[in-house]
Amino acid sequence: MNVMPHTAMPVISVEKLRVTAQSDQGDPINLVSDIRFTVQKGEVLALIGESGSGKTTIAMALMGYARHGCRIAEGNIHVAGVDVNSLSPQQLRAFRGNKVAYIAQSAAASFNPGMKIIDQVIEPVVIHGTLTRKAAKARAVALFRELALPNPDTIGDRWPHQVSGGQLQRLMTAMALIGDPDVVILDEPTTALDVTTQVEVLKAFRRVVAQRGVTAIYVSHDLAVVAQMADRILVLLRGQIAEYGTTERLIGAPQADYTRQLMNAAQQQARPSPWRAATRAAQQPLLEVRDLAAGYGPRGKDGQPKTRILEDIHLQLWRGQAIGIIGESGSGKTTLAHAIAGLNAPCNGHILFNGHYIAGDMHKRPDNELRRIQYVFQMADTALNPAHSVERILSRPLMLFHGLRGQALTQRLHQLLDLVKLPRSVLWRRPWALSGGQKQRVSLARALAAEPDLILCDEVTSALDTVVAAAVLDLIGELRRELGLSVLFISHDMHAVRAVCDQIVVMKSGRIVTQLAREDYDKPTSELYFERLKRAVPELRQGWLDEHEEILRAE
Structure with a gap:
């Protein structure tokens, strides 16, 4: 040392x-x-x-x-x-x-959805009798201002669901700092944030640490x-x-x-792609999305949802191709994946798969269509049943879609584990006994068990550490080469998208604003939103954050 x-x-x-x-x-x-x-x-x-x-x-x-x-x-x-x-x-x-105060990874899980923000922020000092309620509110508002939160005088009157992820993370920081602690522990505080929000939160953290002389872990x-x-x-x-x-x-x-x-x-550098645009001539798109609109909430008499998220989405994905979907939180990335998977039926537009129209609701799709499109979720912890063994989790799609039993089932289970580079001993373990990377590999194996044509990967590396995430990205690349899989890869990690994808689709406010080939990523574009996203990706060197601030001030 x-x-x-x-x-x-x-x-x-x-x-x-x-x-x-x-x-x-x-x-x-x-x-x-x-x-x-x-x-x-x-x-x-x-x-x-x-x-x-x-x-x-x-x-x-x-x-x-x-x-x-x-x-x-x-x-x-x-x-x-x-x-x-x-x-x-x-x-x-x-x-x-x-x-000592603690700032957790997930602000959304740390706030009580049934209490106003201000009541939760001041609770630590009011309960301990350190400050009166009036003094605590005044200190909270001062902290909101210091953390560059919008409308600092009134933001505390909102409920947690009425602010963005980045704002909620800074509000949790205010909660931690209101007691004026000597030490602050920040536990993965920006992992779940998109790149532009992450930079905004990092700047707020660093400014407060410097101004207050806080000692931090x-x-x-x-x-x-x-x-x-x-x-x-x-x-x-x-x-x-x-x-x-x-x-x-x-x-x-x-x-x-x-x-x-x-x-x-x-x-990690981008890898050579197994897919070539020249193959289009002899093909029709594997997946085609036309004029798609989707949203959430109860539908009115006109069939439209209360909250529209996606508007006028057009997308083509070719057999063997990987397309990355990027954009800030709330841009509609996951809503698009849910619509394609049939988890959230579109309110307008059409989805074609292999040249045929498919139903927007997965319950109306036949088994063969369900088999061909598989979803790998962001949080393997919640996607895998903790009460079931890996053997049972992987056996279910093999029995449902392929009717496998006995020795044929066991043989295919072993092949799947080999594909995702897991030892056969994990078959008898439950998800809680596996590491994060192992659980995500089991999720991939479950999707592959169906023998799909397309897998939808939704933020599959965001909860993983750098080394394990790199290994999972390598694995997805290998599976594409070996199985000819098509991939729709949703992420806020630009490095991950470049490592896996041939094309990059940029979403903003529920619309596609630009699409480009991976090899054109570093070339300047006229799309200012995409340029801002690129600039917000932290570089592995000291001083990058200061330079980023100077660039923004100069604009």
């Missing part, structure tokens, strides 16, 4: 931290061990590593917390002058929120984001420190093999 010494008393000091869980036999299993680091006042330390490496476990331990079935088995933890291990449960409650798997936020980086691998040092040194000259692997995954 090449870490510069500090003479001042650190705000956070961790020595020999070990957190354990219990095996089925009751034996202790180390989740993290021999963790040591310090953080000075006003510094930001990033914890990075793959899923399961112990990032969140360490962050939680700073608050004296271990998940159910786990415990802090060893180590000294000092935060803001407090020996965390010595605190009683009552003292811990006062410590959390006053001395930033948990992430995105090295490009970490490069903009952190003074130091601690790289974790399987619960242990792989490397620890300044951001400048780790990005400029990483020492550990695993750190270099993370860097390579973050800088």
